[in-house]
Amino acid sequence: MESIEKKKLIKQLHYIWNSGEKEAIPEVYSTDCIVHWPKGWAEHESRGLDGVRQAIEKIRSAFPDWHEEVVDMVAEGNKVVTRYVSTGTLLGSYAGIKEAGKKVEFDEISIYRIEGGKVIEQWCLSDDLSTLRQIGRLEESADL
Template identity: 45%
Template sequence: MKKSFCAGLMLIVCMFIYSCGSEPNQIDLDANRDVVRDFHRIWSDGKVMELEKIISPDFVCHFINEIEWRGIDGAKHSITSHRKIFPDWKEEIVDMVSEGDKVVTRYRSTGTQLGAFEGLDATGIKVTIYETSIYRIADGKIVEQWGFPDALSLKNQLTKK
């Protein structure tokens, strides 16, 4: 009787200890949201050297208009190029949803076109568009992004007379 009581008690203690420990594959939704917030901040401030902290070397970005770039250098180039055209580019997160390894943001992007963009010379027009992006996070870094900018609204604002 004493042996089975001790065995039962040990089993309960082991179950308690195991249930208190964190699972190695447990996803930290707050950390995932923070890394995505940092990515939007870098688009807004242009500090591309900080990308290495939040982007995986295997990063792939897919945009709806068939634009794609890869890796940290691809992200640096994309952000730097875009900010040459829209030097005051800002991204403000409006909505954020996360589940599992995915984070989705809907955000308002603003900027003044001071460089050539898609065949249009600099207009000096300040634009506002809404975008949605889906991010996949692994090991605390963004590994994939699917971007859906409102390209039609952007083009309409830049070509209005």
């Protein structure tokens, strides 16, 4: 699989997260995929197609207008890295947070390992500090 094809695959993956089109998940994720979420999150990973489906349902039920805008993408060997800006309006509950109507915008980076033309593993890092500040869980002036 050439770099251009890998990048197309990852663009399709972001489209699925943006649209909530869960029926397209098997086109980009391998059946035995693992998605590693940031340390400190309640769920540290999602496994398999059902795990990815559940993660998409969870994020889109809390943030119905969820959108990931890819800013940078690099492909090398069997990996693709994206830096993207995620936005959404919290209308449900997410990770115990229920501040309905709060808009968030934060940076994320994901590394995708590709085998057999599909994502077999994904590592996701997100700017949770920025998110906590935007929803009022941490004051802007708080020293860290």
